[in-house]
Amino acid sequence: MELYRLNIFEARELLDKRKITARELLNAIYQRIESVDGKVKAFLTLSKEQANEMADAAQKQINEGRPLTIQGIPVAIKDNMCTKGIRTTCSSKILENFIPPYESAVTSRLSENGYVLIGKTNLDEFAMGSSTENSGFFTTRNPWDIERIPGGSSGGSAAAVAADECIAALGSDTGGSIRQPAALCGVVGLKPTYGRVSRYGLVAFASSLDQIGPITKNVKDSAILLNIISGKDPFDSTSAPVAVPDFTKVLGNEIKGLKIGIPREYFIKGMDREIEESVKTAIKKLESLGAIPVEISLPHTEYAVATYYVLATSEASSNLARYDGVKYGFRAEGKDLMEMYMNTRAQGFGAEVKRRIMLGTYALSSGYYDAYYKKAQQARTLIKADFEKAFNSVDMIVTPTSPTAAFKSGEKTDDPLQMYLSDIFTISVNLAGIPAISIPCGFTSNNLPIGLQIIGKHFDEESILKAAYAYEQSTDWHKRKPNL
Amino acid sequence: MKYEAVIGLEVHAQMLTDSKIFCGCSTKFGSEPNTQTCPVCIGMPGVLPVLNKKAIEFATKTGLATNCKISSYSRFARKNYFYPDLPKGYQISQYELPICEHGYVEIVVDAEIRRIGITRIHMEEDAGKNIHEGAGNYSFVDLNRAGVPLMEIVSEPDIRTPKEATEYMKKLRAIMRCLGVCDGNMEQGSLRCDANISIRPVGQKEYGTRAEVKNINSFKFVEKALEYEIKRQIKVIEEGGKVIQETRLWDSDKGITESMRGKEEAHDYHYFPEPDLVPITIEQKWIDEIKASLPELPDAKRKRFVSEYGLPEYDADLLTEEKSTAEYFEEAVKLGGNPKIVANWIITNIFKHLKEEDKEITEILFTPKHLVNVLSLVLAGSTSTTMAKTTILDEVLKSGKMPEVIVKEKGLVQISDSSEIEKAVDEVIAKNPKEVERFKAGDEKLLGFFVGQIMKLTKGKANPQIVNEIVKKKLS
Numbered sequence: 001m002e003l004y005r006l007n008i009f010e011a012r013e014l015l016d017k018r019k020i021t022a023r024e025l026l027n028a029i030y031q032r033i034e035s036v037d038g039k040v041k042a043f044l045t046l047s048k049e050q051a052n053e054m055a056d057a058a059q060k061q062i063n064e065g066r067p068l069t070i071q072g073i074p075v076a077i078k079d080n081m082c083t084k085g086i087r088t089t090c091s092s093k094i095l096e097n098f099i100p101p102y103e104s105a106v107t108s109r110l111s112e113n114g115y116v117l118i119g120k121t122n123l124d125e126f127a128m129g130s131s132t133e134n135s136g137f138f139t140t141r142n143p144w145d146i147e148r149i150p151g152g153s154s155g156g157s158a159a160a161v162a163a164d165e166c167i168a169a170l171g172s173d174t175g176g177s178i179r180q181p182a183a184l185c186g187v188v189g190l191k192p193t194y195g196r197v198s199r200y201g202l203v204a205f206a207s208s209l210d211q212i213g214p215i216t217k218n219v220k221d222s223a224i225l226l227n228i229i230s231g232k233d234p235f236d237s238t239s240a241p242v243a244v245p246d247f248t249k250v251l252g253n254e255i256k257g258l259k260i261g262i263p264r265e266y267f268i269k270g271m272d273r274e275i276e277e278s279v280k281t282a283i284k285k286l287e288s289l290g291a292i293p294v295e296i297s298l299p300h301t302e303y304a305v306a307t308y309y310v311l312a313t314s315e316a317s318s319n320l321a322r323y324d325g326v327k328y329g330f331r332a333e334g335k336d337l338m339e340m341y342m343n344t345r346a347q348g349f350g351a352e353v354k355r356r357i358m359l360g361t362y363a364l365s366s367g368y369y370d371a372y373y374k375k376a377q378q379a380r381t382l383i384k385a386d387f388e389k390a391f392n393s394v395d396m397i398v399t400p401t402s403p404t405a406a407f408k409s410g411e412k413t414d415d416p417l418q419m420y421l422s423d424i425f426t427i428s429v430n431l432a433g434i435p436a437i438s439i440p441c442g443f444t445s446n447n448l449p450i451g452l453q454i455i456g457k458h459f460d461e462e463s464i465l466k467a468a469y470a471y472e473q474s475t476d477w478h479k480r481k482p483n484l
Numbered sequence: 485m486k487y488e489a490v491i492g493l494e495v496h497a498q499m500l501t502d503s504k505i506f507c508g509c510s511t512k513f514g515s516e517p518n519t520q521t522c523p524v525c526i527g528m529p530g531v532l533p534v535l536n537k538k539a540i541e542f543a544t545k546t547g548l549a550t551n552c553k554i555s556s557y558s559r560f561a562r563k564n565y566f567y568p569d570l571p572k573g574y575q576i577s578q579y580e581l582p583i584c585e586h587g588y589v590e591i592v593v594d595a596e597i598r599r600i601g602i603t604r605i606h607m608e609e610d611a612g613k614n615i616h617e618g619a620g621n622y623s624f625v626d627l628n629r630a631g632v633p634l635m636e637i638v639s640e641p642d643i644r645t646p647k648e649a650t651e652y653m654k655k656l657r658a659i660m661r662c663l664g665v666c667d668g669n670m671e672q673g674s675l676r677c678d679a680n681i682s683i684r685p686v687g688q689k690e691y692g693t694r695a696e697v698k699n700i701n702s703f704k705f706v707e708k709a710l711e712y713e714i715k716r717q718i719k720v721i722e723e724g725g726k727v728i729q730e731t732r733l734w735d736s737d738k739g740i741t742e743s744m745r746g747k748e749e750a751h752d753y754h755y756f757p758e759p760d761l762v763p764i765t766i767e768q769k770w771i772d773e774i775k776a777s778l779p780e781l782p783d784a785k786r787k788r789f790v791s792e793y794g795l796p797e798y799d800a801d802l803l804t805e806e807k808s809t810a811e812y813f814e815e816a817v818k819l820g821g822n823p824k825i826v827a828n829w830i831i832t833n834i835f836k837h838l839k840e841e842d843k844e845i846t847e848i849l850f851t852p853k854h855l856v857n858v859l860s861l862v863l864a865g866s867t868s869t870t871m872a873k874t875t876i877l878d879e880v881l882k883s884g885k886m887p888e889v890i891v892k893e894k895g896l897v898q899i900s901d902s903s904e905i906e907k908a909v910d911e912v913i914a915k916n917p918k919e920v921e922r923f924k925a926g927d928e929k930l931l932g933f934f935v936g937q938i939m940k941l942t943k944g945k946a947n948p949q950i951v952n953e954i955v956k957k958k959l960s
Contacts, residue, residue, distance in 0.1 A: 080530075081530070082529065082530045088529070090529070095529065098529065100523075100528065100530075101523065101528075102528070102531070104530060199530075199532065200531065201531070202530050203529040203530040204529075204530065204760075207759035207760050208759040234534065235532060236532050236534075237532065237533070237534055237760065237761050237762050238532075238759075238760065238761075238762060314756060315756075315759055317564075317754070318562050318564050318573070318574050318754070320573075321564060321566065321572065321574055322527045322529070322571060322572045323529075324566060324568075324573060326568045326571075326625065327526060327527065327528075327625075328528070337568065341566055361754065364754035364755075364756055365752055365754065366752045366753075366754075369755075369756070373756055
C-alpha cells in the first residue's frame with residue numbers, strides 16, 4: 001500500500017485501527033518527498049526532527065485510544081505562516097534565516113488537534129505572484145508537467161498535495177493564491193470568508209484581503225481542516241465572532257433546488273475554449289444533480305483587477321516596511337542609516353515585491369490618495385454590492401477558477417500584467433471577503449487539470465462545501481494522479 | 485509695528501495604563517532596555533495589534549473633561565515612515581476619524597478667563613528610543629516604550645502669549661492628573677509638547693506663516709521656547725525677510741530654536757486606514773456611564789471654590805490645579821480653618837516650601853491639622869503670625885509635632901501679659917533717651933525701632949499688638 005496516497009479520512013481510519021503507525025505514515029511521506037521533490041521542488045524546509053517527535057507523541061495518544069481529529073496526519077504549511085523554532089522565510093532573502101519565536105494561530109490549532117508538521121512549502125515571495133516564479137529561492141514545478149508552473153502563490157502547497165508529498169496542506173489566499181494553484185494542480189483549495197480564520201502569525205501581504213485556507217486531496221479533507229482552523233481569535237481583531245458549524249455535517253446533503261448563479265462577465269469572448277467547455281459541462285453536471293443554473297450579472301467585475309492592485313499594493317507597501325535590516329532578517333552594510341536601509345531592501349527583496357511596494361507607495365502618496373486608494377475603496381464597495389445583490393437571487397455562484405490551465409515556466413515572467421490576469425476570476429472574491437472553493441472539473445488535451453470555482457455568501461462555507469462534495473462524488477477528476 | 489503671536493499646541497500625553505496599547509507588555513518606566521517587549525511591539529512578521537480597551541476609556545474621559553464631542557465611530561490609521569525606533573515602519577495612530585473633537589478648556593491669565601479650543605484628541609502608540617552613547621560606531625534601540633499608549637491633544641490656534649501656553653499646558657496637566665489618565669511628568673517624557681507659532685501685526689485677521697517647534701520637554705521651556713521663537717520671527721520680518729514654514733528644534737542648552745532644514749518637511753506619511761484593527765464604535769450609554777463616573781474637574785472646582793469659599797479667581801485657580809492641593813485646602817476648612825486665611829497660607833508659605841524641597845503636598849509633615857492648629861494659636865494670641873510661619877512651620881516640617889506642643893516645648897508662648905511687656909518697654913525707653921526725644925518731636929517712624937527693640941528683648945515672644953499699644957501710650 002502506498003501510504004502517501006492517503007487522504008486525511010483514510011489515514012485517520014488506518015491509524016485508529018492500528019493498521020499503520022504515525023511514524024510509518026510520516027516515513028512514507030518523507031520517502032515520497034525524497035523520490036519526487038527533486039523534480040517538484042515544493043518544499044523550502046523539512047522539519048524532520050520535530051515531525052518525528054510530533055508523530056511519536058501522536059502515536060502515544062492513538063495508543064491510549066483518544067486520538068484527536070488529525071492526530072498523526074502529516075501536513076505541509078506554506079512558508080508564510082510562522083512556526084516557532086522553524087525557519088519561516090516567505091520565500092524571501094530578507095527573511096532567509098528568520099526563526100520565529102512564536103507560533104501562528106492556525107498552526108497552534110492544528111497542533112492542538114495532533115497534526116504532524118512535515119515542512120514549509122514554497123511560494124511567490126511574500127505571496128506576491130501566481131506561479132512561484134517570484135520565489136526568492138526556486139520555482140516549484142507542476143506535478144502534471146514539470147515544464148509548467150504550479151500556480152501561485154501557494155504553489156508549493158498545491159504541488160505537494162498533488163504529488164502526494166503530504167496528506168494535506170495550508171495555503172493563504174489574497175487574490176486567488178489558494179484557488180488558482182489548486183486548480184492548476186488538480187486539487188481542492190478553499191478560501192474561507194474573511195474573518196473566519198485568524199491571521200495571527202500569517203506574514204501579512206495585504207491585511208484586508210489575506211485569508212488562510214486548506215489545500216487538500218478532496219472536499220471532505222478541506223472541511224475537516226476548516227473545522228480546526230476556524231473561529232474567533234482574541235489575537236486577531238479582524239477575526240469574526242461567528243459560530244463555527246461542523247463543516248463535514250453537510251457533506252452528502254442533496255443540492256436539489258439550489259440556485260447557482262452563472263455570471264455573464266466570467267464567460268467572455270476569447271476565453272480558453274477547453275476551460276469554458278469543462279466548466280459548462282460541470283454546470284450541466286450540477287444541474288443534473290438538481291441545482292438550478294441562473295444567469296446573473298456582476299457588473300463591476302471589469303474593475304476588480306485594477307482595484308485589487310491598488311489596494312493590495314498599498315497595504316503591502318506598509319506591511320513590508322518592517323523589513324528594514326534593523327531588528328531581524330537580512331541586513332546589508334551601508335555608510336549610514338539611509339544607505340543601510342536602501343541596500344538592505346534593494347538586495348533583500350525580489351523584483352516583483354519591489355514593484356508592488358513602489359506601486360503601493362505611489363497610490364498612497366498625498367495628492368494621489370484620492371485618485372487611487374480612495375477610488376479603489378469605492379470600487380471595492382461596488383464589487384461587494386454586486387455580490388450582495390446576486391446572492392439575493394442565487395445560493396452560490398459558479399465560475400472557472402483560472403482563465404488558463406498551467407502555463408510554461410518563464411512564459412509570463414516578462415509581462416507582469418499578463419501574470420496579474422491569472423487571478424482575474426479569483427480576485428473579486430477577496431475584495432468582497434466571501435468564501436470560494438476550487439475543485440477539479442476536467443483536464444485539457446495536454447492532460448492539465450482544470451478548476452471549477454464555487455463562490456458562497458458571507459460565512460456560508462457550508463453551502464459551497466456541500467455543492468463541491470456533491471459534484472466531486474459524481475465525478476472522478478479528483479482521483480486522477482499525475483505521473484511522476 | 486506691534487505684533488501678536490498665534491500659537492497652537494500639540495500635546496502628547498502618555499496614558500497611565502498598565503499595559504501597552506496593542507499588546508500585553510508592561511508600560512513601567514525605567515526598566516532594562518528591551519525587557520518589556522514581545523513579538524507584537526517589536527513588529528515581528530505576522531503579528532497583529534489588539535486594542536487595549538483602557539486606552540479608549542482614558543481618551544474618552546479626557547475628551548469629556550475637555551468638553552469634546554466623543555465620536556461614536558472612529559478608527560486607527562497608519563502613519564508610515566522609516567526610523568530605527570519605529571519597529572513596524574509605521575505608527576498606528578488616528579487620522580481622519582479621531583476619538584474626540586471640538587472641545588475647549590478655560591485658563592486664567594491676569595485674572596481673566598480665556599477659552600482655548602481643542603481641535604481633536606486622538607490615540608496613538610509611542611515609538612521606542614535610539615541610544616547613541618557608549619556604542620562606538622553603533623547605535624542601540626530600546627523598544628520598551630514602543631507601543632506605550634499616547635493621547636495627542638491638538639489645540640486651536642487660540643493661544644496668544646507664551647504665558648497662556650504655559651497656563652494651557654498646566655490646565656491640561658491638572659485635568660489629566662485629576663482623571664488619573666496621565667501623570668503629567670514632562671521631565672520623564674510622559675507629557676510632551678510641540679508648538680505651531682506664527683506672528684501677525686495686531687489687528688490683522690490673516691495668519692502669518694507658521695513654524696513648528698518640537699522638543700519642548702519641560703514647563704519652564706514652554707515659555708522660553710515660545711518667547712524665543714516669537715522674537716526670532718519678529719526680527720525676521722522687521723529685517724524684511726519672510727518666515728519659512730518649517731520644523732524647528734528647541735535646544736534648551738543654547739536657549740534657541742534651530743531649523744531642521746526641511747528634512748522633516750518633505751515627509752509624506754502615506755496615511756491610510758489601519759486594516760488590522762476594526763473601527764471603534766462607542767455607544768452613548770457607555771459614554772454616559774463614563775461621564776457619570778468623572779471626578780470633579782479643576783474648572784468646576786475652581787468655580788465652586790470662588791462661590792463657596794469666596795476666594796479670588798486667582799487663588800481658586802492655584803488651589804485647584806492639583807487635586808491634592810484642593811483636598812488639603814478643603815480638609816483644613818473642614819477642620820475649622822478660615823478659607824481665606826487657609827488659602828493664603830497654602831499659596832504663600834506651603835507652596836514656597838514645596839518648591840524649595842521639590843515635594844508634593846501629600847508628602848510633607850505639615851498637614852491640614854497642623855495648619856488649623858497653628859492658625860488657632862495665632863487667633864488666640866498664643867503665638868504671632870511671624871513665629872507661626874517661621875519657627876513653628878519649620879519645626880513641624882522637621883518633626884511633625886503639633887504646633888501647640890512646639891510652642892510649649894520651645895517656650896514660644898506669646899507674652900500678652902501687659903505688666904510684663906510694660907517692664908520691657910520701660911527698659912527700652914530708659915536705654916534710648918535720644919530716640920525718645922526724636923519720637924516725641926514727631927519722628928513717628930521710630931515706633932518700629934522701639935517695637936523691634938522690645939521684641940528683641942523678649943526674644944520675639946511679646947504680642948506685637950500689645951507692644952504697639954503700650955509704646956504709643958508711654959511715649960505720648
